[in-house]
Amino acid sequence: MLNLSSGRWFLVLVVATAALFARPADAQFRIGILGDSISANYPTTGRGGPPNYDRSWVQIQQDINGSAIQFNNQSVDGMETPDPISGGQVNNLRNAVGAGQLDGVGIELGVDDIASGHLVDVFTGAMSTQSIANEIITNLTTICNTIESGPRQVPMFVATIPDFLQTTYFRDMMSLIPAYTPGEPMNPLLQQLLAEAPAQFRNLVENGVSQAQVNAGVANLSAAILAANHDIELLDAQRNYGYVDLYGVLHIYGSGDVVLGSTPVPQDLLYSEYDDWHSSSILSAMASNVAIEATVKEGFNTQGLILSDQQILSYWDSHASVQLPVTGNDTYVIDSEMLNYLTTDPLAVPEPPIGVIVAALAVCMLPLVRARRMAA
Numbered sequence: 229m230l231n232l233s234s235g236r237w238f239l240v241l242v243v244a245t246a247a248l249f250a251r252p253a254d255a256q257f258r259i260g261i262l263g264d265s266i267s268a269n270y271p272t273t274g275r276g277g278p279p280n281y282d283r284s285w286v287q288i289q290q291d292i293n294g295s296a297i298q299f300n301n302q303s304v305d306g307m308e309t310p311d312p313i314s315g316g317q318v319n320n321l322r323n324a325v326g327a328g329q330l331d332g333v334g335i336e337l338g339v340d341d342i343a344s345g346h347l348v349d350v351f352t353g354a355m356s357t358q359s360i361a362n363e364i365i366t367n368l369t370t371i372c373n374t375i376e377s378g379p380r381q382v383p384m385f386v387a388t389i390p391d392f393l394q395t396t397y398f399r400d401m402m403s404l405i406p407a408y409t410p411g412e413p414m415n416p417l418l419q420q421l422l423a424e425a426p427a428q429f430r431n432l433v434e435n436g437v438s439q440a441q442v443n444a445g446v447a448n449l450s451a452a453i454l455a456a457n458h459d460i461e462l463l464d465a466q467r468n469y470g471y472v473d474l475y476g477v478l479h480i481y482g483s484g485d486v487v488l489g490s491t492p493v494p495q496d497l498l499y500s501e502y503d504d505w506h507s508s509s510i511l512s513a514m515a516s517n518v519a520i521e522a523t524v525k526e527g528f529n530t531q532g533l534i535l536s537d538q539q540i541l542s543y544w545d546s547h548a549s550v551q552l553p554v555t556g557n558d559t560y561v562i563d564s565e566m567l568n569y570l571t572t573d574p575l576a577v578p579e580p581p582i583g584v585i586v587a588a589l590a591v592c593m594l595p596l597v598r599a600r601r602m603a604a
Contacts, residue, residue: 260300260321260333261286262312262371263387264340267303271502280502281548285512292543293533300324308340309367318374326378333375336387338364338460342452343392348428350452351445361455364389365463372467386464388457388475393450397421397505402446406439486514488537489556497550509547513540 261267270284289297302317312318324330341364342350349355368386375384392398404418414422422430437445457475486493493510500506513535535543541554 256296256298258298258300258329258331260324260330261303261336262317262321262333263303263336264307265303265305265506266336267301268305270500270506273502278501279549280500282500282502282506282508283512283547284506288509288512288543289533292535292539296533300330306340306344307337308345309337309364309371312337313367313370313374318371322375322378325375325382326380328380330382332383334385334387335368335371337368337371338389338456339392342389342449342456344426347426347449348432350448351429352432352441353444353448357448357451357455360452361459364456365459368460368463372463383469384467385469386460388460389453391450391453391475393446393453395505397424401425402442405433405437406442408433408436410434410436488514488541488552489554491537491541491552491555493552497552508544510540510544513543 266284267286268284269287270282271280273280283291286299286301286303290299300321302312302320304311304315304317307317321330321333325333342360346355346360346363350357350360372384372386400417401421404415404421408414408418418433422433453475463469486495486498488510498508498511500508537556538554541552545551545554
């Protein structure tokens with residue numbers, strides 16, 4: 229199954245996390261990460277076998293700022309919220325915190341609970357939106373309690389769930405499902421998309437799903453995401469955690485090309501060619517800068533982690549098959565609309581000490597549009 233949690237959000241997590249747990253400028257930030265494919269390493273090959281030139285946020289930060297950031301990465305592609313409790317990853321982080329090996333912990337889980345494990349149940353209404361939200365927040369609370377139960381405590385954050393309904397993958401699939409008639413040949417694109425969906429959902433579609441059922445299913449999924457995120461935001465506020473809104477910033481940016489230095493970067497290079505789902509190295513690096521700029525404005529010693537346009541282009545050229553010229557001065561300019569967003573608390577609850585600075589992590593959740601990249 230294509231991990232709908234993935235995304236782009238990657239680089240940004242580490243950078244904002246590093247700022248969140250700021251230490252002396254000459255010390256490494258030691259970060260524990262518990263997540264899904266947002267934080268796990270990208271595969272080295274893409275769909276059909278071509279090399280994958282893109283990197284996750286963890287990989288990019290290790291490559292560029294490895295001397296300033298140290299990871300204890302317990303992330304697993306496709307991980308749902310119950311998995312690290314039974315699988316031992318939570319205890320691994322608890323022990324590392326207790327041993328003084330970590331300065332902070334970031335958690336970004338929940339999207340696969342809805343998009344994979346309970347997709348059919350929530351889509352059909354067999355499981356209520358509040359029931360899935362309760363299950364997610366119960367597991368996340370257990371995770372947090374376990375990590376905090378040791379002899380030592382560190383700053384933490386729990387990220388909100390990204391809106392995977394906005395992805396081209398999901399929209400294409402929902403638009404094609406009602407046109408399929410059971411027993412008739414299936415649209416090749418729908419067939420490809422369903423091959424990456426949970427088996428139960430494929431079976432559901434093969435038996436026929438009407439437009440009305442699609443509309444109701446999408447509404448159920450949207451309500452489940454919002455209900456879970458409301459609980460996550462309250463958890464962050466009540467526990468004085470950092471605020472990492474992966475859902476909110478998804479809706480800030482629209483489609484379109486960007487410019488690094490004076491080099492235009494077409495939109496299809498912003499998304500990974502390995503599965504047409506995750507962000508490319510360019511988008512991951514850009515997202516990290518938004519987070520870093522926000523943390524710098526909060527007084528953290530993270531200026532050295534900001535990547536210039538030229539650094540991003542050079543990193544891209546060192547890995548990608550499509551080369552881009554490194555142009556312009558050594559610059560980086562943050563988007564003013566994003567800065568305005570980062571000063572807003574969507575729940576109007578008391579702001580944690582680190583405030584919404586870590587909401588910048590959400591930038592990594594830019595729309596999960598599938599790339600149609602042309603090979604060089």
